[in-house]
Amino acid sequence: EDQVTQSPEALRLQEGESSSLNCSYTVSGLRGLFWYRQDPGKGPEFLFTLYSAGEEKEKERLKATLTKKESFLHITAPKPEDSATYLCAVHHMDSNYQLIWGAGTKLIIKP
Amino acid sequence: KAGVTQTPRYLIKTRGQQVTLSCSPISGHRSVSWYQQTPGQGLQFLFEYFSETQRNKGNFPGRFSGRQFSNSRSEMNVSTLELGDSALYLCASSLERDGYTFGSGTRLTVV
Numbered sequence: 363e364d365q366v367t368q369s370p371e372a373l374r375l376q377e378g379e380s381s382s383l384n385c386s387y388t389v390s391g392l393r394g395l396f397w398y399r400q401d402p403g404k405g406p407e408f409l410f411t412l413y414s415a416g417e418e419k420e421k422e423r424l425k426a427t428l429t430k431k432e433s434f435l436h437i438t439a440p441k442p443e444d445s446a447t448y449l450c451a452v453h454h455m456d457s458n459y460q461l462i463w464g465a466g467t468k469l470i471i472k473p
Numbered sequence: 474k475a476g477v478t479q480t481p482r483y484l485i486k487t488r489g490q491q492v493t494l495s496c497s498p499i500s501g502h503r504s505v506s507w508y509q510q511t512p513g514q515g516l517q518f519l520f521e522y523f524s525e526t527q528r529n530k531g532n533f534p535g536r537f538s539g540r541q542f543s544n545s546r547s548e549m550n551v552s553t554l555e556l557g558d559s560a561l562y563l564c565a566s567s568l569e570r571d572g573y574t575f576g577s578g579t580r581l582t583v584v
Contacts, residue, residue, distance in 0.1 A: 398575075403578075403580070404578070405477075405479075405565075405575030405576050405577050405578050408572055451516075465515045466515065
C-alpha cells in the first residue's frame, strides 16, 4: 500500500536548537515530493519540491533533502516563528497525480 | 499577484442542509483541487478539476460534488450534511501540477 509517514508527530525545541523532520514513503516511481508548512487555521504554504534522490533545496533556515525512500527537512537554529505543522506529500507514477499526504509533524520552538 | 481565494471563511450549517463553497484560483492556473482536513484524518483529497473537467476523484461519497467554470473558478457542494462533515475545506490551484498553492480554507461546522 502506498504510504507517507512523518516522524516525529510532534517536536519541541529550544530556540537555536537544530533538528530534522523525517518523511518516509513507500511508493513506486516517485514523481515528486513536496514539503509544506501550515499554521493553525490556515492553508498549507508551499516550501519545496524535490524530484530525485540526492537533490537538496534550501530556504532561509530550512533545508530539504531526498533519498530513494525518505526525505528530511533540516531546521537550523530555529526561531519561534518557525513553529508550525510541517507536511509532506508525494506524487507517484500510479497515483494519477493525486498527492498522498503524511499526517504532519507539529514543531514548537520555545524562546 | 493575488493568491487563491476561498469564500466564505467560516460557515455554520445544520444537519441535512446543503452547502456550496467557492474557490478562485491564481490567475492563469487551470487546475483546482479540493481537500478536506480534520484533526483525525489529516488532508484527504476530494477531487481535481482542470479546464472544467474532473480529472481525479478521491474516496468520498456522492454527497460531495464539484464543478469548475470557464474562468477556472471552482465550487464544491456538499448535500445532506452530516456532523462528520465538519472540517476545514481547502482549495489548491496549480499551473503544472508541480507546485500547489492553497487558499486559507473554509471552516465548516455542522450542528
